[in-house]
Amino acid sequence: xxxxxxxxxxxxxxxxxxxxxxxxxxxxxxxxxxxxxxxxxxxxxxxxxxxxxxxxxxxxxxxxxxxxxxxxxxxxxxxxxxxxxxxxxxxxxxxxxxxxxxxxxxxxxxxxxxxxxxxxxxxxxxxxxxxxxxxxxxxxxxxxxxxxxxxxxxxxxxxxxxxxxxxxxxxxxxxxxxxxxxxxxxxxxxxxxxxxxxxxxxxxxxxxxxxxxxxxxxxxxxxxxxxxxxxxxxxxxxxxxxxxxxxxxxxxxxxxxxx
Numbered sequence: 001x002x003x004x005x006x007x008x009x010x011x012x013x014x015x016x017x018x019x020x021x022x023x024x025x026x027x028x029x030x031x032x033x034x035x036x037x038x039x040x041x042x043x044x045x046x047x048x049x050x051x052x053x054x055x056x057x058x059x060x061x062x063x064x065x066x067x068x069x070x071x072x073x074x075x076x077x078x079x080x081x082x083x084x085x086x087x088x089x090x091x092x093x094x095x096x097x098x099x100x101x102x103x104x105x106x107x108x109x110x111x112x113x114x115x116x117x118x119x120x121x122x123x124x125x126x127x128x129x130x131x132x133x134x135x136x137x138x139x140x141x142x143x144x145x146x147x148x149x150x151x152x153x154x155x156x157x158x159x160x161x162x163x164x165x166x167x168x169x170x171x172x173x174x175x176x177x178x179x180x181x182x183x184x185x186x187x188x189x190x191x192x193x194x195x196x197x198x199x200x201x202x203x204x205x206x207x208x209x210x211x212x213x214x215x216x217x218x219x220x221x222x223x224x225x226x227x228x229x230x231x232x233x234x235x236x237x238x239x240x241x242x243x244x245x246x247x248x249x250x251x252x253x254x255x256x257x258x259x
Contacts, residue, residue: 002029016158019054019165026059030066043067045176045255047247050074050220053180054167061173068255069174070247072181073220076171076194076201079163080113085190087143093229097137105137105145112147116160122151142229171198172205177255179211181246183218185228211250215242 005012005025026046034041045068048056053075060066074082087109091097097105108128115125129147132138139146148155171178180198182191195212202210218240219225 016161018161019058022051022055023058023062026055027063030059030063041065043255045069045251048072048075049222054079054165057167057174057178058170060176061170066176068177068179068251070179070181070251071198072222073183073186074190074194075167075180076197077190078165078167080117082187082190082194083144084109084113085193086187087140087145089187089189090143090229091137091140093227094140101135101137104135105132105140105143108132108138108147109145113163115151116156117164119156126151168197168201171201171207174202174205174207176207177209177211177250178202178207179247179250179254180213181222181243182214183220183222183225183228183240184214184216185218185225186220187228209254211254213242213246215240215246218243 002025003010004014005017005022006014026048030044030046033039033044042065045066046056046059047070048054049072051074053071053073056069056071057075060069077085084106088102088106091102091105108131111121111125111128114121125147129149132145132147137143137145178198180195182195184191191214195214199210199212215222217224217226219228221237222240222243224238224240
């Protein structure tokens with residue numbers, strides 16, 4: 001475990017980054033561990049949750065001899081795909097928004113994403129954004145329902161650097177044991193599609209040692225929960241009882257025992 005760039009004791013910042021940058025940070029940490037005499041360099045793997053579920057497989061694909069990869073709560077879809085599904089799920093489970101509200105919110109998000117990716121359709125986005133700021137769903141916590149007001153705002157470029165990242169090529173390059181974990185309450189549609197995408201990429205790439213598991217009654221953070229809507233969670237944060245036993249047993253049996 002290390003501090004992400006720009007946080008804790010780590011230098012750098014997250015104003016502009018790509019997942020290749022974050023993966024290179026992880027590889028640098030692994031190479032440091034390999035240099036330690038008390039550590040077996042053949043037993044070093046990568047674990048990541050949420051954004052780390054994109055970083056860990058990419059890091060492993062860039063470090064020959066990686067012992068294993070664990071990706072929790074994501075990793076199969078691009079951030080843009082996942083966030084669109086998350087927005088829909090969060091608004092729906094909130095219970096205060098009609099189907100018309102949700103459709104309007106998602107249309108705004110798609111218009112914003114189109115401009116971010118192609119720099120086309122500014123007029124469409126600007127008109128949608130002008131209406132969106134007056135809607136109760138605009139800026140809804142835990143969603144991506146917001147956006148810059150100017151076409152030259154640097155956030156467009158900075159976010160586009162990572163927002164459309166395709167995780168499939170890195171997954172196809174893996175040749176080490178892989179464990180994908182998701183919470184059953186973490187945006188079910190996104191979880192289903194993410195797991196299917198990971199299975200497809202790993203299979204087509206030829207990785208024969210992968211396990212995909214969905215934890216019952218667990219949310220995005222792998223905490224015990226009764227809802228996936230983070231706005232409705234209480235202050236109690238307890239990991240699912242399945243989480244740590246699954247990881248420790250899997251690493252020992254599927255990864256380390258193979259050495």
